[in-house]
Each structure stands twice: as C-alpha cells, then as structure tokens.
Amino acid sequence: MPDPTPGAATDPGAAPQRTRLAWRRTGLSAAAVALLSVRPAFSPGAGPPEWLAAAGAMICWAALVGIALHRAPGLRAPVPAVVPRSIRAYALITVALAALAGWVVML
C-alpha cells in the first residue's frame, strides 16, 4: 500500500476506522428514532395513518443505514475521498425523519 501522507505510518488506519464506527453509531441512533416512530402502529387503536408513518420511518432508517454501508468501502481506500452527496443525503433524510416524527406526534 502506498504511503500517501507524511506521518501516515504513525496513524495506521485509525481515522478511517473511527469514521466507519461513527457511521455505524449514527445508524444505531437512527434505529432508536425509527423504533419510537413505529411504536404507535402496534397500539390497539392503530389504523392506516400509523401504519403509513411506520413504513415511512422504516424507509428512512433503511436509507440511513444504506448510506452508511455505501460509505464503508470508500473508507478502505488508501486515501479516502470526501462524499458531499452522501453527507447531504444523510442530513436531509434525518430532517425527513424529524418531519415524520412530527406527523406521528400529531396523529
């Protein structure tokens, strides 16, 4: 493997690994939000609005985990590149999750 940056030998892959774990941790946080959004769908009086909200939350959560998985191979490169598109998509899906949660609260 080429030595791309001066001093890289003193930091053998720790930064990419920390970043990968940060993506994973964020996915777990998203799972907590998704589970709370899905919860009303399993209450006795649940109807189509609750089911739709649950489906939306699951789609958002799957997208967030998918982006993290998509990012992982890029972090294995000798010189990982920045991914503006993934980062923007991640933030916007998080906002969508917030909007969906607002709908769940108002139901």
Next chain:
Amino acid sequence: MLGDLTLWFDPERSSKVGTTPDYRFSLANERTFLAWIRTGLALIAGGLACAQFLPPLPIEHLREIISILLLLLGGLVALRAVDHWARTERAMRLGVDLPRSRFPAVLALVVAVGAVALIVAVLVQVF
C-alpha cells in the same frame, strides 16, 4: 449565505476550490458531522419519547408542544450540521481559518432553558 447554499447543492464545486487537505482532517470533519447528526437524532427521539411516555400535562397540549419543539430543534441541528460540514471542508481546502459558530452555545442555552422550564412545571405540579 446564498454562496453557502449553492455549495450545498453543487457537489462538484466544493472539490474544485483550493487544494485537497490531508484526508484525516476530512474524516475528522465527517465524524464531527455525524456527531451532530446523532445530537439531532437524540433530540428527535426525545421529542417522540415526550409524546409517547409523558402523562397529560396541566396545560392543554403542552406535551405535544414540547415534542414538536424538540423535533424542530432536531431537524435544525441536522441542517446546520451539513452546512457546517460544507463550510469547514471549504475552509480546509482554501487553507483559511475554520468557520466559527455560535450555534453550539445557542443550542446549549435553549436546552438548559427548556430543562429549567420543565423542572418548574414538575415542581408546580408536585406542590
């Protein structure tokens, strides 16, 4: 601000200005972004938890108002996270000072004021 917005929606532009910084700095910026996203997700989870687990409060709809405020705050944190990421990335490419921000302090104040207000509400209910 408008320049920052075009930076957001034009993925190519941010990678053309200046020179590529050490990738470890970019990864650190990415981790900071993710930490802010987690903060936003925690606020969203808090909003949902308020709506689902708080008992009805003495003021009508106060529970829903608290929830919606937390959700709005969570969404704002996520949007601000990506904006700050883009501006930091640009500053690193141009070799200028990293962007300063009052946002963390404002967020801390908002959360602290909210916590004090809730404590007052609980005390009013108890006595």
